Every structure is written in structure tokens, then in C-alpha cells.
Amino acid sequence: MKQIVIYLWCLCSAAQAIQVKDLKCESQSNPTGITLARPSFSWTFIGNDISQEQGGFRVMMATSIEKLKYPDLWDTGPTSKSETGPYQYLGEPLKSGQKVYWRVTVWGNNRGVRHSEPAWFEMGDIVNPEKAFEPPVFEQKDGVVKINLNPKDEGRTFEGIGGVSAGASTDLLYDYKDPYRDHILDILFKPKFGAGFQHLKVEMGGGENSTCGSEPSHAITREELKNPVSRGYEFWFMRAAKDRNPNMILEYLPWSFPGYLKPNIYSKESAEYFVTFLDVAKRDWGLDIDWVAAAENENYTDRDWLVNEVRPMLDARGYKNVKIQGPDDNSGDWQIFEELEKDPEFDKVIEAVGYHYVTGREFTEDMVDGRGRPTTAKAKASGRPLWASEDWSWTGKDWGGAGALNLARIYNKFYIRDKITKTLIWAPIGSIYKSVTWDKAGAMKANSPWSGYYEVWPTIWATAHTTQFAEANDWQYLDNACGLFDASTYKGSCVTMKNKNSSDWSMIICTEEHETIEVAIEKGLSNTLVNVWKSSEKEQFVQLESIEPKNGSFTIKLDPKCIYSLTTTTGQQKGQYSIPEETPFPFPYKEDYEDRKVGDLPKYHSDQTGSFEIVRKVDGTNCLKQINPEQGYDWMRVYRRSNIKPNTLVGDVTWTNFTCSVDVFIEGGNVELGGRVQGSYLKGYRLMLEKNGNWTLVFDKQTLAQGSVENFDANIWHKLELTFMDKEIEAFVDGHSITKVSHDKKSGYVMLGSSYDGNLFDNLEVMP
Known part of the structure; x- marks a missing residue:
């Protein structure tokens, strides 16, 4: 019976998932003999109850199925469009007889993602084939790379x-x-x-x-x-x-x-x-x-x-x-x-x-x-x-x-x-x-x-x-002095620039192998001392012995897997200061928000959603307030999960056994005190108190306990408290224990959370 129930649940879940299918090239499924240099592509999106429409897509094309992970022909990137095509090919020039594999990833307009099965198409004899870009490669003679610096060389402005x-x-x-x-x-x-x-x-x-x-x-x-x-x-x-x-x-x-x-x-x-x-x-x-x-x-x-x-x-x-x-x-x-x-x-x-x-x-x-x-x-x-x-x-x-x-x-x-x-x-x-x-x-x-x-x-x-x-x-770049040492890789390269207002020049060189470079300097560019700086895995930004060109040229030998800068300019340095030793986050920790001005950010707090800032209370002292009055227009709302509600982290991710407490004033909705919270998505233990006195203790999305505070007065400040000792978690409101549960021993930050209301927090404490 359990097997039948599970099977039906799986069918139901599958029926609820968004789908992408019917991938077509030039309105055909897996066609051969495509002769257009830039064919068009489309697919079918099938929504569900949550996402009826396509919210975005990504098309990937490669020379093999394995290379679809990092496409070597075309990758549209995540694109926030609801149309399912046709979209014209804008990737690497295709070749006659070439077989291309492709896949589409779609996102629903209210989140949810689905990857298509791979499809393919095969090129015929292409009409008006396009030529692929070929990077410039420096001339080499007897193992020596030749680079010529010409002040009249064209090139774009370095920005x-x-x-x-x-x-x-x-x-x-x-x-x-x-x-x-x-x-x-x-x-x-x-x-x-x-x-x-x-x-x-x-x-x-x-x-x-x-x-x-x-x-x-x-x-x-x-x-x-x-x-x-x-x-x-x-x-x-x-x-x-x-x-x-x-x-x-x-x-x-x-x-x-x-x-x-x-x-x-x-x-x-x-x-x-x-x-x-x-x-x-x-x-x-x-x-x-x-x-x-x-x-x-x-x-x-x-x-x-x-x-x-x-x-x-x-x-x-x-x-x-x-x-x-x-x-x-x-x-x-x-x-x-x-x-x-x-x-x-x-x-x-x-x-x-x-x-x-x-x-x-x-x-x-x-x-x-x-x-x-x-x-x-x-x-x-x-x-x-x-x-x-x-x-x-x-x-x-x-x-x-x-x-x-x-x-x-x-x-x-x-x-x-x-x-x-x-x-x-x-x-x-x-x-x-x-x-x-x-x-x-x-x-x-x-x-x-x-x-x-x-x-x-x-x-x-x-x-x-x-x-x-x-x-x-x-x-300005000097185009003829910008190129590769080997046409097969960008791991070894050089770019050269000149100062528009003087004769100074600089070369930035990256190596993969040992290289010997001969540089010829034409009239109009500085022919003075060339300063050399080098970085390697062992040591970065070291000034080497300068080079004095002879008869307008010089030769330098370069080590593999290094970065070099050659220049006629001066004044470079490897700036550094004395750095203090790292110490853990202060523990015990108390925060009354008095050391920052009104309107400022709270010290050591890291807002994950919403906005928390220092405000002045009626009694003239400071406290912390969540100021966003409603949920905003969420970035990447189509592609990823929401962070649920305003919350801010403070402390040390390694904190395990401790007691945390905070005073709260509930203007509306609810407030939260969390502990052992692991990161951005509220994964931890959280005590939520609503304006009507109802409370809930949760871990991640799991409810551990819930109840209501008798005779709750929503017009005064209250104190929330959580105690963690190995697997035991106890929650308090105004000094009274409301629940004690046994769960898992975890570690993490302290968290303050709020609904999208102007709720207040003060006197945060984290104690052994």
C-alpha cells in the first residue's frame, strides 16, 4: 500500500512540474541538412498552477552533449523573456556537415526550473558561411617571440x-x-x-x-x-x-x-x-x-x-x-x-x-x-x-x-x-x-x-x-602589440598600451610556458630604462632588475605561469600595512545600539532581506527598526527562491551552546529571534511572536512547537529569549518558559527577523 501511495504522489508531483519540450530547429525536430548560417530555434513551455507562463530561458549549444555544461558554440545566458521562439542563432560560426547538440533551460514566471532533454541538428552545405574569429598571434623566430612597438599603431582607449x-x-x-x-x-x-x-x-x-x-x-x-x-x-x-x-x-x-x-x-x-x-x-x-x-x-x-x-x-x-x-x-x-x-x-x-x-x-x-x-x-x-x-x-x-x-x-x-x-x-x-x-x-x-x-x-x-x-x-592600446604566444590558448598573452600624452608605454604579459621575447621600440616611444615587475604563485608584485634597451630593442626571458608588467613609467609599489591578528566575534556579546547615530546601520549586523537601521525611541535612547513597509520588487524573482522575510544576522557561525535574548516592540505582523542560523535563507531555530500573542518555534520550515501568550499586551515591549544546550532548545517570552524541545545539535548566527512592518528591537544579548 505504501508503494502505491508513493507512486501516486510521484505522479502528482510530476504533473505539477513545469515542462519544456518539442525543441525545434527551423521548425523541425532534430533536422539534417540545415543550410542557413544562422538558423532559428523554438520550443514548447508547459506551465503549472504556480507558473502558468515562462519567466525566462537559457539556450546552450555545443559540439558534444558533454560540452553542454560549458557550451563551446552558443550560450544565451539566463534571459528574462516569455517568448519561446523563434530565436536566431548568434553563436560561433557553424560549419558545413557539423552536428550540434542543444538544450533549453526554462524558468516559470513564479519560479521553478526545468531542463530539456538534449536535441540536435546537423548542418548541410551552408549558404554564405561565416568566418570564425582568429586571434592575433605574435611572430616567432628560433623560439623568440617578436613584438614591435609602433606609436602610430591603432587601438582603442583603455577605460x-x-x-x-x-x-x-x-x-x-x-x-x-x-x-x-x-x-x-x-x-x-x-x-x-x-x-x-x-x-x-x-x-x-x-x-x-x-x-x-x-x-x-x-x-x-x-x-x-x-x-x-x-x-x-x-x-x-x-x-x-x-x-x-x-x-x-x-x-x-x-x-x-x-x-x-x-x-x-x-x-x-x-x-x-x-x-x-x-x-x-x-x-x-x-x-x-x-x-x-x-x-x-x-x-x-x-x-x-x-x-x-x-x-x-x-x-x-x-x-x-x-x-x-x-x-x-x-x-x-x-x-x-x-x-x-x-x-x-x-x-x-x-x-x-x-x-x-x-x-x-x-x-x-x-x-x-x-x-x-x-x-x-x-x-x-x-x-x-x-x-x-x-x-x-x-x-x-x-x-x-x-x-x-x-x-x-x-x-x-x-x-x-x-x-x-x-x-x-x-x-x-x-x-x-x-x-x-x-x-x-x-x-x-x-x-x-x-x-x-x-x-x-x-x-x-x-x-x-x-x-x-x-x-x-x-x-591607448597598440593593437599590433596585443596578441597570443600560441593560437590554441589565451593562457599566454601580451597587451601593450601607450600614454596618449607622452612617449611612455607599458606591456602586461601572462605566461603559460617559458617565453623569450624580443621587443623592438620605434621612434616616438620612450627608449629609456624599462622597469620590470613580476608575480608568481610564490610571490606577487616584485620589482626585478630594470632593462636598458640597446639600439631600440631588448630581450627578456619569462618564467611560466607568471604575470609581468614592463613599463617606462615609475612610482609603482607594493603597498602594505601591519595587519592585526584575527580574533573571534566577541562573546559574550551585548548591543544596545547607542554607539551609532540615528539613521545609521547597526554594527556587525548583516541584513539578508529588508532594511534595519538605528532609530530614536520615545525615551530618547536608540533601538533598531525594520523600515521596509512592504515587500519590494525582488531581484531574480524568476530564477531563485525568496529570502522569505526581513532578517539580519549577527555573531559567529560556530556558536553552538548559548542564550540569546532581545527586547521587541511589535508595531505589526510579527518579530523573530533566531539562533544557530546558518546563512542567508533562515535555516536555523527561530522563535516568532505575533502581535496577537501567538508564538511559533520553527527549524527551517519545520514547526517544532506553537502556542499563545495569555493576556498578551501588544502595546508594550516584550523580551524574547532562546537557550541552546546541545540538542535541547528552550524558548522564553518575558522570562517565562513557553516550550522546551529536543532537536539537533547545530551551530550558527543569531538572527533578528520581522514582517514587513516597522518593528523595533533593543538590548540584544548573547551569553554563555
């Missing part, structure tokens, strides 16, 4: 290397005290000192989870839109970057939006929302932001909105110098150029085109040789600035694998293959609690503000090999 502070990745950095916070900022932004990032893109917070947590909005209500507020740490972060480098390029982009902008985020009101962010930056921080990525992160953009609302409003409000970059999408193949060439108004508005993860997402040492999502011939022919506007997303701690050496190779590859002149990495710094989503990402780490400890990782110096040797917008 810089930058970082994306978003998804709450900079969260805990804000809580560091000086001098350590200043030291970290110097390593990130001070020219010719550390990474020297030249462009900083920040998240325009919307109060919903945007990867590793949530960032607050400058206008959480329509009323605030009339007088926007400086919140969070991104304005401060931009100011700190600009203070260290007055030429810092600034940009902003939203991930989520406050609830009042739903359901249409492409409206006149949302254009106003974008512009008021500029107002706050200027009014409160003296910042002139250079670029706006006027879209929703990785969810494309809206042509009419940009042309008819955003650009006119920017101009009318005194922001004519603020340029628009777009679409800042995660879908592949630079499809916006198909629209721009047919639409002069749209073409005029978009002043740079940026896409995410041009590398693809193969996080191995072969990442640099993956197809990823290359720029198209049409994109390169446009002459418009092309950006990898968010890329890499890995840990900077590693030298090999997808780490530092790989990133330096990617910087070079993007210009050699794609003519990309600006690369922004996520994240410049990982200031994220352990076990929270993407907690290992970043070019360096700073997630221990209570001790001042931080780690400077090799990726900082891999980035310095470019940024300390060429300034954004002042240097």
Missing part, C-alpha cells in the same frame, strides 16, 4: 579596471575602525599602491536580497522620494574611493526596487527614483557620478523608458554629463546591437554597452579558454565602448584555478578577442559573514571588523599589473 560593490559584498567593511579601514581602502583604491581600482560601480539598494544580503534604499516610500535619504554604505564607499583617486569613475545600478514601484519598474516614477540617487550623492556626499546602468541588474532594460523618461529627466535635472551604460545584462551575444542599428534614438542614448560574465562561468584554470559570451563582429564594428560590466566572481585567494593568474589572463583576453576596454569584477572586496551566499568571493577579504584583521589576496596584485601601469582614459 580602466574596476570593481562592483553590490549584493551586500561590502557589508562588514563599513564596521571596521581606523586605521585598518583606511588601510583597506588604500589597498583597494589608492593609485600605484595596491589594486588601484579605477572604476567603482555600486548597488542602488532596494531593500531585498541581492546576493549576499540586502542593501537599503534611498527612498523606501513615495513620500521619501520627495526628500531622499542617504542610507547604507555605498555612498560612503564611493566617497572613500574618490578621496583616494580624484579620477575615480563612479557608476550605479539597481538589483531590487521598493514595493511602491511595482509592478512596472520602467515608469516615470522609477526614472525619478534613479535621478534622486544622484541627488543624494551630490547633496550629502559631494559626488558627481559618471554613469548610470539604467536597467535592473541582469534583467535587460526598456528602450522606451530610457529614451522617453530616463535620458530626458537626467538632462532636465542638471545631469547631462551622466552617461547611460546598458543593458548590463547576463544574457549572451551582445544582442542589443541588433536593436541599436535599427533605432537611432536608442542608439544615441546608450553611450557604452556592457554585459556580464563574458568569461562564462567555468571556474577552473581553463576558464580563460572557454567560449563564454564573446562580443560579436557587429559590436566591435560599432566603435562603441564595450565593457565586461560584471565578471569573474571568484575567490582572490587562489593563484591557480580560476584565481589571480586566470583573472590577469582574462583582462588581456577581453581586449585581444573582444575589444573590451573596461572590466569590472565582482567583488573588489569580500566583507561577508562566513557561510552566507558567495562568502568566499572578492579580490581580498575583510570580514572581521571586531579584530581589524583582513587578508590581501593575490588577485589584488594581478589587478595591479594593469592598473598601476596605465591610467583609465589616458592610455
Whole structure:
């Protein structure tokens, strides 16, 4: 009988799943003899009770079924479109007689994902076949690579290397005290000192989870839109970057939006929302932001909105110098150029085109040789600035694998293959609690503000090999001195740039094998001493003996798996400070929220959803308040699960046996105190108290106990308390035990949670 019940349950579950089927190439299933160079593709989406429509898709094509994991022919990336085709092929040029395997992943409009079975098609004799891109390869003679530096050589302007502070990745950095916070900022932004990032893109917070947590909005209500507020740490972060480098390029982009902008985020009101962010930056921080990525992160953009609302409003409000970059999408193949060439108004508005993860997402040492999502011939022919506007997303701690050496190779590859002149990495710094989503990402780490400890990782110096040797917008690539050592791999490469205003030049070289390079310097470029800097797995950013060219040339021998910078400029350095030892999070721990100003963020708290800030109580003391009045427009709402409700983490993920307590005032809905919470998705023990006195103790989604407080007074403060001792968990309200359960022995953070109401918290304590 149990087997029958299980079987029926499985049938019912399968019936409820969304489906994708009937994959067709040129309206045929698994056809042969396709002669079009760019055939079209479609499929059938079948929804369920939760998601009746397709919310997004991803098409992957490869030369074998095994390679569909990291497609070597075409990868659209996640694309937020409901149409199921036909979509024209925009991948690598196809060959006559070639057999291609493909698959479609679909998402429902209310979440849910399904992968199709692989399909295939076979090419016939292609009419007007296209030619594949062939990277430039340096001439070699008797094992010596020949590179010629010509000042008259053509090439695009280098626009810089930058970082994306978003998804709450900079969260805990804000809580560091000086001098350590200043030291970290110097390593990130001070020219010719550390990474020297030249462009900083920040998240325009919307109060919903945007990867590793949530960032607050400058206008959480329509009323605030009339007088926007400086919140969070991104304005401060931009100011700190600009203070260290007055030429810092600034940009902003939203991930989520406050609830009042739903359901249409492409409206006149949302254009106003974008512009008021500029107002706050200027009014409160003296910042002139250079670029706006006027879209929703990785969810494309809206042509009419940009042309008819955003650009006119920017101009009318005194922001004519603020340029628009777009679409800042995660879908592949630079499809916006198909629209721009047919639409002069749209073409005029978009002043740079940026896409995410041009590398693809193969996080191995072969990442640099993956197809990823290359720029198209049409994109390169446009002459418009092309950006990898968010890329890499890995840990900077590693030298090999997808780490530092790989990133330096990617910087070079993007210009050699794609003519990309600006690369922004996520994240410049990982200031994220352990076990929270993407907690290992970043070019360096700073997630221990209570001790001042931080780690400077090799990726900082891999980035310095470019940024300390060429300034954004002042240097130009020399195309004939940019290329590969071996046509089969981007692991060995060189890019060369010259200063537009002097005869100085720099070469950034990545090796895979031993190389001997002979460099010839033509008249018009500096023929003085060549300074040499090297990074290897063993040691990064070391200055070697300088080279004096003879008769306009020099030869240098290079070690394998290294990064070199050769330059006629000076002043580079490996900046460093004394770093204190790492210590655990303070325990016992007490927080009364008195050491921060009203409107500020609470110390050591990491908002995962919603927004928590310091407010003043009636008695004149401070407390913590959840300020988002309703659920916002959730980023990636189609592709991933929600974080359920506003919550903020504090403490140490290794905490196991302890007692935590907090005072609460319930304005509406409910509040929560959690313990042993593991990360972003409320997985832990949580005591929830509602305004009517009902309480529930849960673990993850499992109810462990529930009840009601007799004679509950909702108009006064109450105290919640949880005690953990091995497998025993006891919950208290106002000092009275309400339940004691035996469950599992786990560890994790303390968490404060709330419904989307203005609920208050004070006197948080964590004791043995």
C-alpha cells in the first residue's frame, strides 16, 4: 500500500512540474541538412498552477552533449523573456556537415526550473558561411617571440579596471575602525599602491536580497522620494574611493526596487527614483557620478523608458554629463546591437554597452579558454565602448584555478578577442559573514571588523599589473602589440598600451610556458630604462632588475605561469600595512545600539532581506527598526527562491551552546529571534511572536512547537529569549518558559527577523 501511495504522489508531483519540450530547429525536430548560417530555434513551455507562463530561458549549444555544461558554440545566458521562439542563432560560426547538440533551460514566471532533454541538428552545405574569429598571434623566430612597438599603431582607449560593490559584498567593511579601514581602502583604491581600482560601480539598494544580503534604499516610500535619504554604505564607499583617486569613475545600478514601484519598474516614477540617487550623492556626499546602468541588474532594460523618461529627466535635472551604460545584462551575444542599428534614438542614448560574465562561468584554470559570451563582429564594428560590466566572481585567494593568474589572463583576453576596454569584477572586496551566499568571493577579504584583521589576496596584485601601469582614459592600446604566444590558448598573452600624452608605454604579459621575447621600440616611444615587475604563485608584485634597451630593442626571458608588467613609467609599489591578528566575534556579546547615530546601520549586523537601521525611541535612547513597509520588487524573482522575510544576522557561525535574548516592540505582523542560523535563507531555530500573542518555534520550515501568550499586551515591549544546550532548545517570552524541545545539535548566527512592518528591537544579548 505504501508503494502505491508513493507512486501516486510521484505522479502528482510530476504533473505539477513545469515542462519544456518539442525543441525545434527551423521548425523541425532534430533536422539534417540545415543550410542557413544562422538558423532559428523554438520550443514548447508547459506551465503549472504556480507558473502558468515562462519567466525566462537559457539556450546552450555545443559540439558534444558533454560540452553542454560549458557550451563551446552558443550560450544565451539566463534571459528574462516569455517568448519561446523563434530565436536566431548568434553563436560561433557553424560549419558545413557539423552536428550540434542543444538544450533549453526554462524558468516559470513564479519560479521553478526545468531542463530539456538534449536535441540536435546537423548542418548541410551552408549558404554564405561565416568566418570564425582568429586571434592575433605574435611572430616567432628560433623560439623568440617578436613584438614591435609602433606609436602610430591603432587601438582603442583603455577605460580602466574596476570593481562592483553590490549584493551586500561590502557589508562588514563599513564596521571596521581606523586605521585598518583606511588601510583597506588604500589597498583597494589608492593609485600605484595596491589594486588601484579605477572604476567603482555600486548597488542602488532596494531593500531585498541581492546576493549576499540586502542593501537599503534611498527612498523606501513615495513620500521619501520627495526628500531622499542617504542610507547604507555605498555612498560612503564611493566617497572613500574618490578621496583616494580624484579620477575615480563612479557608476550605479539597481538589483531590487521598493514595493511602491511595482509592478512596472520602467515608469516615470522609477526614472525619478534613479535621478534622486544622484541627488543624494551630490547633496550629502559631494559626488558627481559618471554613469548610470539604467536597467535592473541582469534583467535587460526598456528602450522606451530610457529614451522617453530616463535620458530626458537626467538632462532636465542638471545631469547631462551622466552617461547611460546598458543593458548590463547576463544574457549572451551582445544582442542589443541588433536593436541599436535599427533605432537611432536608442542608439544615441546608450553611450557604452556592457554585459556580464563574458568569461562564462567555468571556474577552473581553463576558464580563460572557454567560449563564454564573446562580443560579436557587429559590436566591435560599432566603435562603441564595450565593457565586461560584471565578471569573474571568484575567490582572490587562489593563484591557480580560476584565481589571480586566470583573472590577469582574462583582462588581456577581453581586449585581444573582444575589444573590451573596461572590466569590472565582482567583488573588489569580500566583507561577508562566513557561510552566507558567495562568502568566499572578492579580490581580498575583510570580514572581521571586531579584530581589524583582513587578508590581501593575490588577485589584488594581478589587478595591479594593469592598473598601476596605465591610467583609465589616458592610455591607448597598440593593437599590433596585443596578441597570443600560441593560437590554441589565451593562457599566454601580451597587451601593450601607450600614454596618449607622452612617449611612455607599458606591456602586461601572462605566461603559460617559458617565453623569450624580443621587443623592438620605434621612434616616438620612450627608449629609456624599462622597469620590470613580476608575480608568481610564490610571490606577487616584485620589482626585478630594470632593462636598458640597446639600439631600440631588448630581450627578456619569462618564467611560466607568471604575470609581468614592463613599463617606462615609475612610482609603482607594493603597498602594505601591519595587519592585526584575527580574533573571534566577541562573546559574550551585548548591543544596545547607542554607539551609532540615528539613521545609521547597526554594527556587525548583516541584513539578508529588508532594511534595519538605528532609530530614536520615545525615551530618547536608540533601538533598531525594520523600515521596509512592504515587500519590494525582488531581484531574480524568476530564477531563485525568496529570502522569505526581513532578517539580519549577527555573531559567529560556530556558536553552538548559548542564550540569546532581545527586547521587541511589535508595531505589526510579527518579530523573530533566531539562533544557530546558518546563512542567508533562515535555516536555523527561530522563535516568532505575533502581535496577537501567538508564538511559533520553527527549524527551517519545520514547526517544532506553537502556542499563545495569555493576556498578551501588544502595546508594550516584550523580551524574547532562546537557550541552546546541545540538542535541547528552550524558548522564553518575558522570562517565562513557553516550550522546551529536543532537536539537533547545530551551530550558527543569531538572527533578528520581522514582517514587513516597522518593528523595533533593543538590548540584544548573547551569553554563555
